Amino acid sequence: MGLKLKITVTSLLLLLASAVDVSGDTIFDVTKYGARTDVSGDTIFDVTKSIEKGFTKQSRREDDEKMVLKFNIMVTSLLFLLASAVHVSSDTIFDVTKYGARADGVTDLSQALLKAWGEACSSSVASTIVIPGGTYALGQTVIEGPCKAPINFIVEGTLRAPVETNRFKPGKGWISFQRIDNFSLSGGGVFDGEGTTVWGKHCPVQAYCNELPISLRFDFITNGMVKDITSKDSKQFHMNVLGCKNLTFYNVAISAPGESINTDGIHIGRSSGINITDSKIQTGDDCISIGDGSQQINIERVTCGPGHGISIGSLGKYKNEEPVVGIRVKNCTLTNTDNGVRVKTFPASEQGSASEMHFEDIVMDNVSYPIIIDQEYCPHNKCNLKSPSRVKLSNASFKNIKGTTSTQVAIKLICSQGVPCQQIELSDIDLKYNGEEGPAISQCKNVKPTLLGVQLPRTCA
Numbered sequence: 327m328g329l330k331l332k333i334t335v336t337s338l339l340l341l342l343a344s345a346v347d348v349s350g351d352t353i354f355d356v357t358k359y360g361a362r363t364d365v366s367g368d369t370i371f372d373v374t375k376s377i378e379k380g381f382t383k384q385s386r387r388e389d390d391e392k393m394v395l396k397f398n399i400m401v402t403s404l405l406f407l408l409a410s411a412v413h414v415s416s417d418t419i420f421d422v423t424k425y426g427a428r429a430d431g432v433t434d435l436s437q438a439l440l441k442a443w444g445e446a447c448s449s450s451v452a453s454t455i456v457i458p459g460g461t462y463a464l465g466q467t468v469i470e471g472p473c474k475a476p477i478n479f480i481v482e483g484t485l486r487a488p489v490e491t492n493r494f495k496p497g498k499g500w501i502s503f504q505r506i507d508n509f510s511l512s513g514g515g516v517f518d519g520e521g522t523t524v525w526g527k528h529c530p531v532q533a534y535c536n537e538l539p540i541s542l543r544f545d546f547i548t549n550g551m552v553k554d555i556t557s558k559d560s561k562q563f564h565m566n567v568l569g570c571k572n573l574t575f576y577n578v579a580i581s582a583p584g585e586s587i588n589t590d591g592i593h594i595g596r597s598s599g600i601n602i603t604d605s606k607i608q609t610g611d612d613c614i615s616i617g618d619g620s621q622q623i624n625i626e627r628v629t630c631g632p633g634h635g636i637s638i639g640s641l642g643k644y645k646n647e648e649p650v651v652g653i654r655v656k657n658c659t660l661t662n663t664d665n666g667v668r669v670k671t672f673p674a675s676e677q678g679s680a681s682e683m684h685f686e687d688i689v690m691d692n693v694s695y696p697i698i699i700d701q702e703y704c705p706h707n708k709c710n711l712k713s714p715s716r717v718k719l720s721n722a723s724f725k726n727i728k729g730t731t732s733t734q735v736a737i738k739l740i741c742s743q744g745v746p747c748q749q750i751e752l753s754d755i756d757l758k759y760n761g762e763e764g765p766a767i768s769q770c771k772n773v774k775p776t777l778l779g780v781q782l783p784r785t786c787a
Contacts, residue, residue, distance in 0.1 A: 420446045421456045429460025429483060436465045447473035454478040457515065461486060466494050466539065468502045476508035481515030481555060489520045491538060491561070499543035499566065510551040517541055519560035525587045525610075538562040538588075547573050558582065563590045564609065567597050574601040584632030584662075586610030591633065594620050596648060603627055612637045613663070618678065619648030626654075631661035635693070637668050638683060640703055642675025642717040650680035659689040662732075666696035669722065670703040671742070674713035683722040690729030696757055697724050699750070699773070701742040714744035723751040731759045737768035737785050739775065746772040754779035 420442040423429075427438035439457070446453035452475050460483040469479075487500045494500070500519060503509065519541040541560035544550070546569040553576040557564040564580045567573065580591040591607035594600055596619030603626045607613040613630035616623060616638045630636060636655055641647060660666055667685040671678070690696040699722070701715040719741065736757040741747035752775050759766035770786035777785055 418449065418451055418453045419456060420453060421458065423458060427457070427462065429458070429462055431461040431486065432463055434465050435462040435485070436467050439464070439467065439469075443469055446477055447471060450474050452476045452478070454480060457481045457483050457485070457513070459483045463488070464501070466498060466500055468498075468504060469506075470502075470504045471506035471509075473506060477506065477510075479503075479509070479511045480513035481511070481517075482513045484516040484518055486518045487520045487539070487541070487561070489523055491524060494537075494539045496537045499540040500561075501541065502543040502545060503547060504543075504545040505547075506550070507548045508550070509547055510553070511555060512551070512553045514554050516556045516558060518558050519564070521559040521561040521582065521586060521589065524561050525585070525589075540564075540566045542566070544568070544570055544573060546570065550574070551576065553577050555579075556581070559586070560589050562588055563593050565592045567592065567594045567600060570597040570600065572599040573597070574603070575605060576601075576603050578602075578605040578607075580605070580607040580609055580613075582609045584608075584610050590615045591630075593617065594623060596620065598622050600624070605629075607633060609633045613660075615639075616650065616653060617641075618644075618650060620650050620653070622652040624654050625658065626656050628658045629661070630658065631663045631691075631693075633663050635660060635663045635665035635668055637665070637670060638680060639668075639670035640705075641671045641680060642678050642715055643672050645676050647676060647678045649678065651682055653680075653683045655685045655688070657687045659691065660693050660696075661691040663693050664695075665698055666690055666693045667724070667727075668695070668698035668700060669719060670698070670700045671715045671717040671719070672709065673702050673704065673715050673742075674710040675715045675717055678717040679720070680717065681720045681722075683719075684725070685723070685727065686725040688727045688729075690727065690731065690757060692730050692732045694731070694733045695735060695738055696729070696731050697727060697737045697739075697752075697755070699739045699741060699747060701747075701772075702740050715742040716744055717742070718745040718748075719750075720748040722747070722749070723753070724755065725751070725753040727754075728756040729758075731757050731766055734759050734761055734763045734765075734767055735769055736766035736783055737770075739768070739770045739773045739786065741772040743772050750775040752777055752781065752785050755785065756780050756782045758782070 422438045422442050425438040425441045427435050442455050446455050462483055462485050464485045465488055524538060538561040540563040541557050542565045544567045548571045550573040556579040558581045582589045588611055589609045590611045591609045591613045593615045595617035598621040601624045606629045611634050613633040614625060614636045618641060638650060638653055655667060667688060702711055736759060750773055757766050766783040768783050768785045775786060
């Protein structure tokens with residue numbers, strides 16, 4: 327029997343909104359493919375029929391490989407927006423309070439949560455785990471698949487991490503979701519990492535702080551959606567994505583003060599088909615950082631600041647790093663950040679490559695160094711600058727980037743002497759600086775970019 331989903335009018339509008347791209351892609355109205363409405367006005371339809379017909383029709387139209395990729399990301403987003411809006415019968419809901427969870431802010435939720443997860447994961451039908459409103463204490467927890475059917479994980483309350491760092495195993499996350507297919511996390515809840523007491527106190531400022539936990543780890547998730555949640559005051563990274571395929575982050579809020587150390591918003595590594603849209607990130611490090619092996623990453627309508635901007639890298643630190651390919655950052659706004667959009671690699675690096683990186687329609691509001699390629703990246707002045715980076719950068723573009731810079735150097739293109747940057751394009755750049763030193767300027771090294779349209783400041787002049 328086909329899975330019947332009952333969608334509210336609001337959820338249906340979200341579905342339709344997620345199916346249309348700013349470039350004008352086709353909207354698919356499910357009523358055109360067999361959907362019908364019940365007496366309450368809600369829409370009821372069979373996913374195996376109406377949605378499948380719409381997807382099939384579109385896929386026949388698109389022969390271009392890039393359009394197929396965009397469509398696949400849209401399909402994943404659509405399905406998981408759908409899944410998060412489902413009204414399931416009582417026998418598929420696993421409420422943690424039925425397993426002994428107490429919203430008193432003291433009792434550890436871990437045992438009750440893992441009992442609920444075990445039953446949901448072993449269920450042969452789609453299931454929903456619910457953490458109702460209230461405040462819950464939660465220790466270090468691993469939520470692991472594979473599971474027999476899709477799972478929707480709804481957090482409506484606030485989860486608080488232990489304050490004491492000795493309650494965490496080094497190198498592990500606070501909450502880890504691992505090896506799950508068809509998974510969604512939603513509910514409007516808050517993940518409070520309780521990081522305010524540890525920033526800068528447990529590790530040297532210049533070192534990666536491995537002993538502090540990442541708040542949310544997503545390891546080897548396929549076909550997933552994370553939406554309508556908040557991560558605040560993580561002890562280390564807020565979210566880490568590793569080995570994932572087709573995972574979408576939608577309407578995610580991340581918050582920590584600008585002085586919080588090493589609190590990247592979302593870090594991505596060795597993953598493909600990752601989509602981050604309509605989200606707000608305020609933190610003390612990179613809002614989004616993209617590591618080696620990241621492919622086909624789409625970032626749209628993200629606001630960033632405070633923070634260190636949106637970064638590809640750092641690359642070249644380790645042997646056998648995998649190529650970075652297909653990064654698209656579009657329609658984003660950065661405010662009061664220490665950097666804008668940047669690509670960074672270490673000097674004297676291992677071999678590597680990054681290509682097809684495109685930054686477009688970006689607004690900069692009082693941003694330091696709005697546009698950066700830095701192949702002499704040396705954050706703590708302990709690098710061998712005499713030996714060039716061996717990471718090859720190619721096919722990168724910066725288009726329609728406008729606003730204000732807080733540093734006189736608005737554009738910094740420092741490429742490797744050993745493998746100079748290739749196919750770098752800047753088009754319609756308008757960045758203003760009102761400091762006493764004079765107008766905005768650019769710095770260039772080992773690069774001959776293609777310049778189109780407005781160029782303020784003049785690039786590589």
